[in-house]
Structure formats: structure tokens, C-alpha cells
Amino acid sequence: MSKALIVNLDKCTGCRYCELACSFAHHGEYNPAKSNIQVSIFTEDAFYVPMVCTQCNRPFCGEVCPTGAISADEVNEAYVVLVDPEKCVGCKMCTMACPFGAITYQSSGIVQKCDLCGGKPECVEFCVPNALEFKDVELTNVRKCRAYAKKIYHQKEED
Amino acid sequence: MDAWVGKILRVNLTKGAVSVEDLDQKSAHDYIGGRGLGIKYLYDEIDPKVDPLSPGNKLIMATGPMTGTGALAGGRYTAVTKSPLTGAIANSNSGGYFGAELKYAGYDMVILEGKAKTPVYLWIENDSIEIRKAKHLWGLETQQTTEAILSETDAEAKVACIGPAGEKRVKFACIMNDTGRAAGRSGVGAVMGSKNLKAVAVRGTGGVTVADPEGFRAAVLDAIKEFHDPYMSEVLGQYGTSDVVEFSNEVGLLPTRNYQTGVFEGAAKIGGAVIAKYNLRGAAKTKGCFGCPLACGRVTRIPEGEFKGAGEGPEYETLGALGSACGVDNPEAVIQANYICNRMGMDTISTGVTIACAMELFEKGYLTKKDVGGELAFGDGKAVVELVEKTARREGFGDALAEGSYRLAKKYGHPEMSMTAKKLEFPSYDPRGGQGFALAYATSNRGGCHIRNEVHCVEFFGISLMGIVKTGDNLDRFTTKGKPAVAKKVQDFYTMIDSSGICNFIVIGSPDADVFINLMEKGTGLKFGGLKGFLKTGERIYNLERIFNLKAGLTAKDDILPKRMLKEPMPEGPGKGQVVRLDKMLPEYYKLRGWTAKGIPSTKKLAELGIAT
Numbered sequence: 176m177s178k179a180l181i182v183n184l185d186k187c188t189g190c191r192y193c194e195l196a197c198s199f200a201h202h203g204e205y206n207p208a209k210s211n212i213q214v215s216i217f218t219e220d221a222f223y224v225p226m227v228c229t230q231c232n233r234p235f236c237g238e239v240c241p242t243g244a245i246s247a248d249e250v251n252e253a254y255v256v257l258v259d260p261e262k263c264v265g266c267k268m269c270t271m272a273c274p275f276g277a278i279t280y281q282s283s284g285i286v287q288k289c290d291l292c293g294g295k296p297e298c299v300e301f302c303v304p305n306a307l308e309f310k311d312v313e314l315t316n317v318r319k320c321r322a323y324a325k326k327i328y329h330q331k332e333e334d
Numbered sequence: 335m336d337a338w339v340g341k342i343l344r345v346n347l348t349k350g351a352v353s354v355e356d357l358d359q360k361s362a363h364d365y366i367g368g369r370g371l372g373i374k375y376l377y378d379e380i381d382p383k384v385d386p387l388s389p390g391n392k393l394i395m396a397t398g399p400m401t402g403t404g405a406l407a408g409g410r411y412t413a414v415t416k417s418p419l420t421g422a423i424a425n426s427n428s429g430g431y432f433g434a435e436l437k438y439a440g441y442d443m444v445i446l447e448g449k450a451k452t453p454v455y456l457w458i459e460n461d462s463i464e465i466r467k468a469k470h471l472w473g474l475e476t477q478q479t480t481e482a483i484l485s486e487t488d489a490e491a492k493v494a495c496i497g498p499a500g501e502k503r504v505k506f507a508c509i510m511n512d513t514g515r516a517a518g519r520s521g522v523g524a525v526m527g528s529k530n531l532k533a534v535a536v537r538g539t540g541g542v543t544v545a546d547p548e549g550f551r552a553a554v555l556d557a558i559k560e561f562h563d564p565y566m567s568e569v570l571g572q573y574g575t576s577d578v579v580e581f582s583n584e585v586g587l588l589p590t591r592n593y594q595t596g597v598f599e600g601a602a603k604i605g606g607a608v609i610a611k612y613n614l615r616g617a618a619k620t621k622g623c624f625g626c627p628l629a630c631g632r633v634t635r636i637p638e639g640e641f642k643g644a645g646e647g648p649e650y651e652t653l654g655a656l657g658s659a660c661g662v663d664n665p666e667a668v669i670q671a672n673y674i675c676n677r678m679g680m681d682t683i684s685t686g687v688t689i690a691c692a693m694e695l696f697e698k699g700y701l702t703k704k705d706v707g708g709e710l711a712f713g714d715g716k717a718v719v720e721l722v723e724k725t726a727r728r729e730g731f732g733d734a735l736a737e738g739s740y741r742l743a744k745k746y747g748h749p750e751m752s753m754t755a756k757k758l759e760f761p762s763y764d765p766r767g768g769q770g771f772a773l774a775y776a777t778s779n780r781g782g783c784h785i786r787n788e789v790h791c792v793e794f795f796g797i798s799l800m801g802i803v804k805t806g807d808n809l810d811r812f813t814t815k816g817k818p819a820v821a822k823k824v825q826d827f828y829t830m831i832d833s834s835g836i837c838n839f840i841v842i843g844s845p846d847a848d849v850f851i852n853l854m855e856k857g858t859g860l861k862f863g864g865l866k867g868f869l870k871t872g873e874r875i876y877n878l879e880r881i882f883n884l885k886a887g888l889t890a891k892d893d894i895l896p897k898r899m900l901k902e903p904m905p906e907g908p909g910k911g912q913v914v915r916l917d918k919m920l921p922e923y924y925k926l927r928g929w930t931a932k933g934i935p936s937t938k939k940l941a942e943l944g945i946a947t
Contacts, residue, residue, distance in 0.1 A: 185615070188629035190622030191431070195404040198541065199551070205403050206438065206541030218514060219644060221620040221633035301404070303558060303627030304619060 178253040179312040180289070180296055182225050187306035189216045189223035193298035200297040201287070209281070211289040212298050225307065227298075228277035228289040230256050236269035236278050236288070245269060251294025253309070260285050336545040337399035337858040338362050342375075343441045343463065345456060347529050348389060348448030352463045357442050363860060364944065367398030367442060369425040370833035370875040372414025375445065376423075377878055382885035386418040386521075387503055387528040389449035395436065395494070395534065398835025399858045402437035402542040402624075404550070406557050406853075407837035409434045409624025417520035418528075419505040419684070419738050420757045420781045422883045422892075424520035427785075427832055428494075429623030430512030435492040438538030450530040455495070457487050458536040468532040473498060475677040476510040479533055488537045495533035496523045497679030499726040503527055504736040506684035506759070507726075510676060514631070514646030515623065518681045520758060520780055545859030553853045560844045561627060570839070572617040574630045575650035577606030582654070585794055586907025587767025589659040589760065591712045592687075592694040593753045593898060596764040597907040600663025604653050608665050612636060621646065628839055634669060641670035641719065647682070648672040651784075654762025655686025659753075660693060660718050667715025671722045678726030684738060687759035689721050691739035691751055692731075700746050706731045750897045756781030756888065765895055765914050766904045768793035768811035772914040773821045773923060776893045779879040786832070787825045789817075791842055800847035802827050802865065814915050818923035826872035830854075833875060874943040877927075877935050881947055890933030893920060 191214045194207035202209050212227040234256045237245035244262035248255050258278075263285040269278050270286060278288040289296075291309075299309045308315075335357070344353045365374040372394045384390040393415045400408040411433030417424035436444065439458050446456075453468040471479050476497040483493050494511035500523030507523030508516045517523075544550040569577050582588040583601035590598040602608070610617045612634040621631030635644040641664075648656075648669055656675075657668040675682045695701040696710040703709060707730050710717055724732030734742055739759055743752035753760045758781025765772035767790075774787035784790060791797040793811035798804070803820055827847070831838045834854060841850060851868050855861060862868040883892075899914045924931060928939030940947060 185618075188619045188622030188626075190624060190626045190629060192404070192625045192627070195625055199404055199547070202541065203547055204541030204543045206539070207434075208438065208539035209541065218512075218621065218633060218646070221614040301554070301558070303561075304622075304629065 177312055178251065178310055179230065180227060180291065180299065181308045181310060181312065181315055182227070183306050183308065184222070184224060186304045187214070187223040187225055188304050189214060189218065192301050192303070193225055193307060196297040196301040200292055211277070211287065226275060226277065228256065229275065230254055230289075230291070235272040235274065239268045239272040241266060241268065250291055253291055253294060255291045256288070257290055258286055258288060335359065335362070336543045337403060338367065338442050339437055339440050339540070339542060341441050343444045343458065344447065345444065345463070345465070346447045347450040347454065347465070347531060350450070350465055352465070354461070362399070364871070365875055366830065366833035366871065367401070368396050368410065368412040368427065368833045368835055369414065369829065371443065372396040372412055372425060373423060373875060373879050373882060375443070376414055376416070377882050380416065382416065382882050383887065384416060386416040386421065386525060389529070391416050391525060391528075393446040393522065393525050393529065394443055395446070396443040397433045397437050398833055400854065401835030402434040403544055403857055404554050404625060405836050405857060406554065406561065407623060407626035407628065407840045408835050409626065410835050410837055411436060411517075412832065413509055413517040413522040415522055415525045416886065417522070417780070418503070418524045419521040421886055422756050422781060422888055423779050423879045424522050424525075425780060425832065426508065426517035426519050426522045428509070428511055428515050428517040429626070429837055430492070430515035431624045432492040432494045432511035432515075432536065433835065434624045435536045435538050437542055438540050439536050440538060440540050444534065446529060446531060449528065453530050453532050455483060455533040455535060456531065458534065459488065460538055460540065471532045472501060476679050477513050477677060480513050483533055483535045487535050491535045491537040493533055493535045495679070496526045497677060497726065499678045499680040500524055500527035502726070502728045502736065504680060504726060504728065505738045505741075506681040506688070508679055508681045510679050514621070514676060516676070516681070519683065519783065523679050544857045546856045549856040550853070553849070553856045557840070557844065557849050557853060558627060560846060560849050561840065570628055570630045571619045573606035573610055574632045576609040576632070576648065576653055578650040579653050579658075580605040581794075582763065585767060586904065586909040587764040589654055589753070589762050589764050591661045592659060592690040592751065593760065593764055594694070595905050595907070596767055596909055598658040598663075601658065603663040604657045604665045604668055609634070609648065609653070612665070612669060623837065626837060626840075630839060636666050636669055639666060640716070641666040643670050643673045645673040645676055647676065651762050652682040652686070655683045655690070655759070656718060657686075659686055659690040659762065661712030662715045662718055663713070664715040667719055671719050674719065674722045674726070678723065680722070680726050683761055684759040685722055685725060687753055688725075688735050688739040688742060689718055691743055691753065692735060694751050695743065695746050695748060698748075700748050705746075753896055753898070754782050755895055756892050758782045761785070763790050764904070765899045766912045767909050769814045769915060769919065770811070770817035770820050772895065772899065773817055773916065773919045774825065776895050776916055776920070777821065777825070777923060779876065779883055785838065787821065787828055788838070788842065789821055789824050792820065792824070797842055798845065799824060799827065800841055800844050800850060802847050812909070812912060814918040818919050818926050821923060822926050823869065826869045826876055829872035829875045830868060870943070874945060877939065877943055878945055880935060881945070884934060893933060
């Protein structure tokens with residue numbers, strides 16, 4: 176088993192509750208600017224993209240960190256990349272290395288990223304449309320594969 | 335303070351002066367926020383007799399304590415001012431992201447005063463405030479304005495602006511925020527235009543705290559659990575409110591041809607299932623306002639043909655006003671008319687119902703081809719689309735339409751053909767279809783409005799509005815018995831929702847008012863003393879609005895509906911033969927409200943509510 180935070184783009188409505196849940200869990204206040212997950216809104220096409228740390232197996236952020244503050248760990252059957260606030264010196268190298276903008280510098284002087292809330296992500300808990308899920312990533316893709324196959328099958332029937 | 339951020343931004347456009355002041359804590363506790371706090375400040379600061387389009391009027395953008403918090407659908411702000419359409423209080427509530435962003439910038443309210451010499455827009459970036467020139471934006475549509483401002487400020491900013499309609503002081507111009515959301519009713523956009531204020535753009539990176547974080551989190555989870563009402567979460571999620579069209583038609587109150595009847599033969603052609611075909615995701619949620627699990631918004635596209643276009647909408651009210659009320663059964667014409675209203679910054683309800691009024695005047699021969707500049711028959715979707723744009727720009731006959739249906743009908747000698755209460759055009763529920771909400775239309779402080787008092791939800795949909803109306807209350811929609819009490823209670827309750835910063839659609843879907851009250855208490859730290867105390871605060875706000883209206887010159891004579899509703903029986907459908915029996919309900923309503931027979935709040939009532947006049 177290997178769990179991950181899954182984003183279902185077709186279910187996201189752009190309500191940004193995930194940003195509220197994340198900032199509240201990590202900072203004790205509702206403040207989307209401090210959220211580790213950020214939703215980009217393209218209303219014209221009803222297209223919304225929540226972006227959050229992908230928890231890379233070989234994290235770009237970790238590879239450039241000069242103090243070894245960024246390391247891999249496992250929580251609730253999930254692989255997670257964590258920042259050690261004791262070791263982080265706030266050099267921001269990681270924020271430049273991450274291609275997704277998923278690790279950010281904070282006014283507190285250190286960097287911050289998604290920690291999967293210790294294995295029970297708050298953004299998932301509060302996402303009513305189920306655009307965000309926390310589940311086994313391998314099985315998820317098998318399910319996606321089956322769903323797509325079904326679509327092709329029905330298309331064939333219609334033809 | 336928790337939930338409130340505790341600051342007010344005051345901008346005097348005449349002087350170009352900006353100041354920040356502390357939010358008065360007692361006012362916040364007594365009047366909450368949004369609609370309530372807005373009227374408190376407006377009442378204290380302007381003469382209710384002021385000309386609404388003069389620099390002496392003020393425009394207040396007020397968030398509520400729940401705005402920007404994790405309370406479900408807590409993204410609302412309210413534009414509070416004196417209405418140029420009605421001469422009464424205006425309080426237009428809108429979703430999207432703008433309200434929350436204002437709060438994150440550190441302000442519960444923005445008070446806009448005076449009038450700029452030349453067009454300007456306001457740029458708020460946390461504590462940095464700029465009044466910027468907007469000459470290059472004047473004349474632009476709302477979406478163009480928004481894009482231009484985002485490119486010259488910050489791509490992360492949120493923008494509320496007016497379009498050509500607000501600039502031209504169309505009496506029912508609205509303020510559009512986040513391109514597709516509207517503070518729609520009562521002409522708040524015309525007030526903004528009269529101040530030469532094109533837009534307010536805001537970027538905020540601060541936070542909002544709540545009084546009891548753990549309790550609040552639990553209260554939100556409770557609300558989500560309660561919210562899984564099949565109608566709200568499934569039907570409204572799938573179709574938005576467009577699903578209501580066919581329902582309203584079945585129960586015989588879908589306004590048709592300027593409310594001449596409540597049955598529209600073309601209802602199925604503009605119903606939820608048809609509209610879903612234009613929805614970008616079919617029957618799936620396309621657009622959620624800030625923090626909202628419901629996502630009733632529609633993002634649609636007409637791929638080809640004469641009404642080709644893209645944008646947000648339509649929802650039920652638009653389908654009624656620009657559709658059935660004008661006798662139009664072409665969904666693409668209605669949707670296109672909706673897009674134009676959004677781009678021009680104009681209330682779809684008043685626009686549609688005013689055109690419907692013109693169509694009836696034309697049908698009866700009181701308006702000629704010469705007046706209109708062509709034919710204007712019911713059912714002509716193309717004419718509707720053309721008139722919407724002309725109205726926004728006050729071109730030709732559009733100039734007469736831009737004054738609203740009351741002034742239009744009066745101008746052509748037949749004021750009885752205006753389907754309004756307090757000069758505000760009716761929403762898409764014919765009042766003859768339910769006595770309780772007919773009373774609600776007549777007594778609403780802002781005039782003909784369904785959303786200030788959703789008694790229709792009780793009478794037609796059998797929704798208990800969070801259990802505040804019990805099944806023991808009289809729900810038969812054609813009886814007047816017990817309705818004054820229901821109307822009063824729902825009005826007071828909705829006043830609280832509008833003041834909270836939470837969207838009232840969340841409320842319709844929840845079975846228990848305690849869920850909402852609990853959220854408010856855990857968020858603000860206030861104790862309301864149960865539903866009774868909660869309603870009392872709503873009653874205080876409601877009465878202050880009433881006092882404002884009375885001082886503005888309105889009287890009990892304005893608690894009235896058009897003759898058609900009182901004298902002309904509904905000609906067909908399940909409500910056949912019905913008229914509104916207002917005279918049977920008003921005296922009891924006044925009595926329950928603690929008002930005199932002339933509709934004036936008694937000294938005793940005002941003392942009880944702690945209102946000093």
C-alpha cells in the first residue's frame with residue numbers, strides 16, 4: 176500500500192475550501208495566502224486546478240537543501256516529504272528547485288510545505304465534491320484505467 | 335476580536351482621502367455584519383432623504399463575521415446604500431471570492447463617500463490604499479475591466495466593478511465581482527457609477543481567526559453532514575436553480591407574459607434539463623463560490639448560432655425574468671441576454687421584468703412601434719437580446735427601460751402594469767401562488783424580493799428553513815391564516831443570514847437552525863440565547879431598515895402589490911382564481927411586528943430592541 180493525495184480535476188468546483196482547511200490546520204487562522212494547497216481558477220472553462228506537493232520520491236527540494244532539513248518519511252501508509260524546522264535556515268533554495276511551487280518561504284523564517292497533516296489531510300476531510308482524496312495511489316490508477324476503458328466500450332456500443 | 339477583523343476602510347472620493355478606523359464593537363455585536371452592520375452605519379451617517387445618486391449618498395461594502403472563515407459558503411459581502419430605483423434601503427449580497435479577499439486585506443467594511451471628479455478605481459493591497467485613475471477603463475464591460483485591472487495591479491487580486499450600465503446610472507445596474515457574480519438588485523451599480531468609481535480591487539494576505547477554533551471546526555463538520563439534503567446537494571448541484579422552472583410552472587406561478595398568468599407553455603424548453611446541455615460539464619457542478627460545497631453556479635457556452643457566446647448563468651430568476659415573463663422559450667436567447675447583463679453589469683431580474691412590462695404595454699397598444707423603434711411582441715427573444723444592450727447603454731428606447739418598470743409604465747400612463755413592490759421588480763414567483771410570500775414581497779424592506787424572505791420555500795417546496803417553521807405552522811399556500819407570523823419569523827431569520835456572511839442557500843438545505851447558530855457562536859464568541867435571541871437580533875436589523883425607509887419618505891401605503899395581484903384572479907393552473915388577500919394579513923403582520931396601524935415601529939418595540947432613533 177502506498178497512499179497519496181489524489182486530485183480529481185473534473186470534480187473540483189473552485190470553491191477553495193481546501194485552502195481554508197489547510198491554513199486553519201497549520202496556522203490556526205483562515206488564510207488562503209498561507210495555504211500549502213493553492214487552487215488556480217479558470218472560470219471561463221469551468222476548469223480548476225488544486226496544486227499541492229506531489230511528495231516526489233526524489234524530491235527536488237531535498238536534493239538542493241544544504242542543511243539536510245528535507246527528508247522522506249512515512250505517515251499513515253503514505254510517503255511524505257517533510258521539512259525539519261530545527262534544521263531549516265530559510266535559504267529558499269528548495270523554493271527555487273521545486274517545479275510546482277509547492278514549497279514556500281514564510282515570514283516565520285523557514286519554509287513550509289504539505290505534510291499530509293500527519294496522515295489525515297484536512298483538505299480531504301473538508302472537500303465536499305471529493306475532488307481531493309487520500310487513498311492508495313496504485314489502485315486509483317487501475318480504477319481510472321477501468322473507468323476510461325468503460326467509456327471507450329460505451330462509445331463503441333453507440334457507434 | 336475574532337471573526338471580525340476589526341477595521342473599517344473609509345474612502346472619501348471627493349477629497350481623495352483615505353482613513354482606517356476601528357470597527358465599533360457594540361455595533362458589530364448588535365448588528366453583526368453585512369446587511370445589518372451596513373444599515374447601522376448608513377443610518378448613522380446619511381440623511382435617508384438624500385438623493386441616491388448624489389455625492390451625499392454612501393456606498394458600503396460590508397462583509398460578515400463568517401466571511402473568509404471556513405463557515406460553509408462564507409464568502410459573501412453586501413453592498414448597502416440608498417437605492418436609486420426604489421428610494422428605499424438597498425442591500426445586495428454577492429458571492430464569489432471578493433468578500434473574503436476584502437477581509438484578508440484587513441477590513442470588515444469599506445465605506446465609499448462623495449464623488450470623484452473623474453473616473454477612478456480603488457486599489458486595496460492590505461494596508462496600502464490607492465485611488466487610481468480609471469479614465470482608460472470607463473466604458474469597458476465588466477470582464478474587460480476586471481482583466482485590465484488584474485494586469486495593472488496583481489493577478490491574485492479580486493475585483494468588483496461596474497459596467498456601462500452603472501456608468502450610465504441605469505436604475506437597476508449591479509456591481510459585478512469575479513466577473514460572473516453580482517450584487518444584483520436595487521441599482522447599487524448606479525450608485526457606484528454616480529461616484530465615478532469604476533471598481534474596487536483588493537488583495538489580502540492576512541488571516542481571519544475564530545473564537546473557538548476546535549469548536550468551530552466541529553461545527554463546520556456538523557454543517558457539512560447536515561447539508562447532505564438530496565435536493566440541495568444533488569439537484570441544485572446538477573442543475574443550479576434552473577431546475578425550478580418546470581416546478582414553478584407545474585404549481586402555476588411561473589411568471590408569464592408580465593405576470594398575466596402563472597402557466598407558461600414553453601417552460602420545458604427553458605427548464606433545467608435543457609439548460610444543462612449548455613453547461614460545460616453537463617449535469618455536474620461547474621462553479622463554486624468561496625468555500626461553498628453546493629456550487630450552484632453555472633458556467634455555460636452556446637457553441638454556435640446567432641446567440642453564440644460564453645459566460646456564467648442562467649439561474650432560475652433569469653430564466654423567469656428574461657424567459658417566461660417575456661414569453662420567450664428560446665433558451666439560447668435567454669442565456670445570451672444573461673451574458674449581456676453580466677458584461678454590462680445589470681440585474682437580470684429587473685431587466686427582464688422591465689422588458690416584460692414594455693411588451694405588455696405594446697400588446698395593449700399603450701406603446702407604439704414609433705416609441706420602441708420596432709415591434710415588441712411577447713416571445714421575441716431577439717428583441718429581448720437587443721433591448722438588453724440598448725438599456726445598458728441608454729440607447730433609443732433603452733433609455734426609458736433603464737428607468738425600471740415602474741417609471742416606464744407610469745410614463746406611458748399605465749402604472750398598474752408595473753410588476754413591482756416598492757418599485758423593485760418581482761422575482762419569478764407570481765405572488766398569487768402563495769399568500770405568505772405575497773405578504774413577504776409587500777413588506778420586504780427593499781421591495782419585491784424573494785431572497786430576503788424565502789417563505790416560498792416553505793409554501794411550495796415544503797422546506798422548513800432549518801426547522802424554524804414547524805410542520806404545525808400553516809403551510810397551505812392559499813390560506814392567509816398564520817402567514818403573518820411565518821413571514822415575520824422568516825424575515826428576521828434571513829436578516830441574520832444576510833448579516834452573517836454565509837450564503838442563504840446553505841440554510842435552505844439544512845434541517846436545523848442550531849447548526850447555523852452554533853457556527854456563528856463558535857466563530858464570533860457571541861451567545862445569542864438560542865433561536866429566540868438570534869431572531870431578536872434579526873428583528874433589530876429589520877426594524878432599523880424600516881425606520882430608514884420611513885425617514886426616506888416611504889409609508890404603509892408602500893406595503894402594497896400591483897392591482898393585478900390583488901384584483902385579477904390567476905386565470906389558470908393550480909392557483910386558478912387566486913388573488914392576494916393582503917388586507918387580511920397586513921394588520922396582523924403589523925401587530926406581530928409591534929408596529930402601529932400605520933406601519934410605524936412603536937416606541938415600546940424600539941426600546942425593546944435598543945434602537946435609538
